[in-house]
Amino acid sequence: MEPSPVVVLVRPQLAENIGAVARAMGNGGLFHLRLVAPRDGWPQPRAWITGSGAHRILDAAQVFDSVGDAVADLHRVFATCPRPRHIIKPVLTARGGAAEVVAIGQRGLRCGVLFGPERTGLDNEDIACADSLIRYDLNPDFMSLNLAQAVMVFGYEWWLARAPEQPARELQVNETMPATKGELDNFMTHLIAACDERGFLRNEQKRPGMVRNLRHFFQRGEVTRQELNTLHGVVTELGRGRK
Amino acid sequence: MEPSPVVVLVRPQLAENIGAVARAMGNGGLFHLRLVAPRDGWPQPRAWITGSGAHRILDAAQVFDSVGDAVADLHRVFATCPRPRHIIKPVLTARGGAAEVVAIGQRGLRCGVLFGPERTGLDNEDIACADSLIRYDLNPDFMSLNLAQAVMVFGYEWWLARAPEQPARELQVNETMPATKGELDNFMTHLIAACDERGFLRNEQKRPGMVRNLRHFFQRGEVTRQELNTLHGVVTELGRGRK
Numbered sequence: 196m197e198p199s200p201v202v203v204l205v206r207p208q209l210a211e212n213i214g215a216v217a218r219a220m221g222n223g224g225l226f227h228l229r230l231v232a233p234r235d236g237w238p239q240p241r242a243w244i245t246g247s248g249a250h251r252i253l254d255a256a257q258v259f260d261s262v263g264d265a266v267a268d269l270h271r272v273f274a275t276c277p278r279p280r281h282i283i284k285p286v287l288t289a290r291g292g293a294a295e296v297v298a299i300g301q302r303g304l305r306c307g308v309l310f311g312p313e314r315t316g317l318d319n320e321d322i323a324c325a326d327s328l329i330r331y332d333l334n335p336d337f338m339s340l341n342l343a344q345a346v347m348v349f350g351y352e353w354w355l356a357r358a359p360e361q362p363a364r365e366l367q368v369n370e371t372m373p374a375t376k377g378e379l380d381n382f383m384t385h386l387i388a389a390c391d392e393r394g395f396l397r398n399e400q401k402r403p404g405m406v407r408n409l410r411h412f413f414q415r416g417e418v419t420r421q422e423l424n425t426l427h428g429v430v431t432e433l434g435r436g437r438k
Numbered sequence: 439m440e441p442s443p444v445v446v447l448v449r450p451q452l453a454e455n456i457g458a459v460a461r462a463m464g465n466g467g468l469f470h471l472r473l474v475a476p477r478d479g480w481p482q483p484r485a486w487i488t489g490s491g492a493h494r495i496l497d498a499a500q501v502f503d504s505v506g507d508a509v510a511d512l513h514r515v516f517a518t519c520p521r522p523r524h525i526i527k528p529v530l531t532a533r534g535g536a537a538e539v540v541a542i543g544q545r546g547l548r549c550g551v552l553f554g555p556e557r558t559g560l561d562n563e564d565i566a567c568a569d570s571l572i573r574y575d576l577n578p579d580f581m582s583l584n585l586a587q588a589v590m591v592f593g594y595e596w597w598l599a600r601a602p603e604q605p606a607r608e609l610q611v612n613e614t615m616p617a618t619k620g621e622l623d624n625f626m627t628h629l630i631a632a633c634d635e636r637g638f639l640r641n642e643q644k645r646p647g648m649v650r651n652l653r654h655f656f657q658r659g660e661v662t663r664q665e666l667n668t669l670h671g672v673v674t675e676l677g678r679g680r681k
Contacts, residue, residue, distance in 0.1 A: 290598075290606060333467075334464060344590045348591070366528050
């Protein structure tokens, strides 16, 4: 068994949604799907259509009669998107919940995450089978969250919690490299010479400020060698003037 | 105009997906929807069905012939989930992109986020209209991401980037309060007295360890006053023995 948590759909109504859940699970790297009393029985061919390639997850889905049976072999159970009034339980964000699931998995223990029926969500009996609640931080004025979207948000956070952190911003340079300051300086020399040749920088008073502005512009974002080569070509060609 | 970024669906194919996108936008607090050349024309009643209450967003959706027209009044444009080979551009994570969108909005500037057609994604011409790319960190072995799921992940991150940070874990206590150590101690005294009365802790050698174990257990998670009251009742009742 892979160390990914079990997604438990409690009394899901629409087979299309079960398929969409499987697809979202694939996106997030979650592979273990359990269904508690699916309304229309199981299997339902429509799920494989909306599953859009997540066949492996749907083929391996297990069906149970009750939440208790579905979580009997698990060590820790989380209930998502709860709307309970009078329950005393730890409440986690999606991010916090995903981090706990990862940490528990690293101890070799098995987790499950409960998702309720489309219309009503989990009831109080379902939630009594869980150790903690996971409550998403989303627009409180529009809480109608599609079942597959609920699984997507958890799967996304679960993937992020395990993945090595990506830089929030980086320059994709492909087959080229960012230019060095010296390479940029070569280009500036070329550009300024071409401007001088055409008389564009002839106002001696304004000249230093204009040159500085050009330097600032070309250093606003990282520039790559390939881009500098193209810019050299543009300056050379424009410098020749009209034929 | 609210300071939320514009969601631009480029050549969307299925009206059901446009509706599901609007629903996901509502969840994430995004309200401005633009459609570039929707395949089946616009409006399409099926979108209002899958929109599941996001009527306001769909009613206000604007249609454009080209990506250039759709972004003409925006200051910064992001392209999501790109699959380009030879493009030199900044690449952001969903989280990093959401943070930039928020920061740009705080300067009073307008942002747009491009989402491509279901089957093919954005093409190179579309991407040339964007300043930066947003690439989601998800399972690379299953990249088939539903259009509404793509919008959901961005909307979720956008909401989080603006919302005051939630504690990753907290105890939901409702109408009660976590117990103080003194209240817990009262209960432990009650419990141990009841155990002593029944002779449960009679082994003097094991007694200190057993009492310590009980203390540890009742401090494993936060206990509330209401729970302690119930536990006092249980101990009193069990201590009376069978009738």
